[in-house]
Amino acid sequence: MKHCRLCGSSSLASVVDLGATPPCELFLTTERLDEPEPTYPLHLRVCTSCWLAQLPPLIRPEDTFTEYAYFSSYATSWVEHARRFADDALDRLNPGFVVEVASNDGYLLQHVVARGVRCLGVEPSANVGQAAIDKGVPTRTAFLDPATGAAIRAEHGPADLVVANNVYAHVPDITGFTQGLRALVADDGWVSIEVQHLLTLMELNQYDTIYHEHFQYYTVASAQRALASGGLALVDVELLPTHGGSIRLWARPVEVAGGTPSRAVADVLDREKGAGLEEIGGYSEFGERVAKVRRDLLRFLIDAAEAGKTVVGYGAPGKGNTLLNHCGVRADLLAYTVDRNPYKHGRFTPGSRIPILPPGKIAEDRPDYVLVLPWNLRDELIEQLSYVREWGGRLVFPIPSLEVAP
Incomplete structure (x- = not known):
């Protein structure tokens, strides 16, 4: 890996080298036990220019997510987390149309359907998306990029709320994916993204969440830069306990975002700087x-x-x-x-x-x-x-x- 995928800098420093492993969701059938397994380096580096922590893009998303082994609804607490989010967002924002990107098996949008709000899931894995359809959740099988976002907007209209949970780390083309989110959301709409927080990953030794389908790991600071690359501005952040410590990023199109982000954003940025995550020494141990x-x-x-x-x-x-x-x-x-x-x-x-x-x-x-x-x-x-x-x-x-x- 020679250049940062966000800013293009060649200043990449090693964080941790976990050797070489197979893709983490390619579970083997009995028939495949005598076949060789390809392995890929699992070496996390951080860009010392924009401070995005990242893995080399050795595996294409199409290789992992066309058929996927992870079904969100088998985690009871995660489904409840999604229900609480859906109820709060629907009550507070009163959206007429909700789109979730990487909607998996309908774990979240089933709650939107139950409230009678128009919605659409965008899920790249056909087998997982079919489980959502079976629950009555409208789902389109696709990977999000600017063209897909524009096509969905043209067909269904702009979304008042776009949700992207546990997917922002899974896309090697950060700017293209963010542009896709911008294409989906209404000019006065909201984007909500949940992603693991690099701060807690580092503080709590959560290195097992480093695997090939995660192409990058975000601080609020690096996420703010990533959002800006696709026309979205960070306006607020919430700290969540999910997945060992996550951030919920609230973003809006730059044209309507207004001035300074919330105090919560400033507070988390201060915490990240205090932990040394914008200097190489913070990664040394x-x-x-x-x-x-x-x-x-x-x-x-x-x-x-x-x-x-x-x-x-x-x-x-x-x-x-x-x-x-x-x-x-x-x-x-x-x-x-x-x-x-x-x-x-x-x-x-x-x-x-x-x-x-x-x-x-x-x-x-x-x-x-x-x-x-x-x-x-x-x-x-x-x-x-x-x-x-x-x-x-x-x-x-x-x-x-x-x-x-x-």
Whole structure:
């Protein structure tokens, strides 16, 4: 990677090098276990000109999202988060037409449909989009770019509210995607974007959220620059607990945005500067903190195996595959993992090739430890897995530091 994808600078500095791994959502079928898996470098760098943290664009979005393994609705707390957002936004903005980009299986727009508000989902994965259509959510299969945005606007009219949750990191052409958002939104409309916050990623060692389908990681400062590149101005920001720490960016077309952004924007910008995220020194110790997570998890798994204890996993999220591959975990240390998504049952995690089974397997086998891979759903999963305590089993959380729950 020679140049920053946002500003074009060649001043890129290493943040952390996680080696080479397969794409995190390409789960293997039994038939593919004897076939080679392509791996790609997973090396996060930061541009010292605009401070956008980024991965090289080694994999095209079309390779990942044409058929996708992630269905948002299997995360109960995420669906509830979406419902609260939808209700608040509809009450406050009273939009006549809502468009969500990367609308997945209708996890959010189903709440808009229930309120009787006209809406449209734009989802690149046909298999996931079909699940939304089956719920009654109008959905168009497409990747967003300026032409797609203009075509949708011409057919359906401008959107009063455009939502883009957990997609702004997934697009290598930031400016083109932002121009697509601008094409969708009405000249006096609103754009709401949720994306993981680089500040909490760094502070809480959330390095497992670094994977190939995430092309960049935003601070509010770098997101503000990215939005401006496509004709949108940041006007407000909210700090959210989702995905271990996210930002909700509120933007409007530059023509109507007005003057200075909200006080919340200024406050977060000050926090980011205070954490050193606009100077190279702020990134210097991250690699060692990542290495400690790896050492601690491996030590726990090896000690458990030598003591004759059984350890299985819960969840098969993309972030889990970064963790398992970086740590070199295989089925001798983690017998299997389970997941609520039937799409993944009978498949194997990429690289580590750990079997993925239905959740009922845990109660059947009564393991000593359950390694929770979607740690961002901690509260939800502590409740869902409370039955593990019935036989003295314990939950293990690897991030931000190893914790064996009582």
